[in-house]
Amino acid sequence: MDIISLLIFLVIGALAGWLAGNIIKGRGFGVIGNIIVGVVGAVVGGFIFSLLGITTGGLIGSIIMATIGAVILLFIISLVKKKA
Structure with missing residues (x-):
């Protein structure tokens, strides 16, 4: 994987994580958190x-x-947290 592909992958991850954070809990998780979730x-x-x-x-x-x-x-994750 070249550097451009990796950057695109991380940007897509960050965007997807941010969108999911807004859909589920109303806010994102910060840049690193968004990338990981995405x-x-x-x-x-x-x-x-x-x-x-x-x-x-x-x-x-x-x-x-x-x-x-x-x-x-x-x-x-939210279901697992509620049971714990």
Whole structure:
């Protein structure tokens, strides 16, 4: 992975994490937190989309998939926190 691809991946992660944070809890998690939530959300979203046979393309598709994955991730985390 070259440096430009890595930067794009991190920017998509940050944007997806910020969007998911705003959807779930009304605010983001800071730059590093947004990147972490977005990157993990992209993995979760990619896994779920592949199970459902959904494909996304381009920058917008990647952002949507990562955001949906991050929202699901945050929802699951909130359920686990409530039980603890």
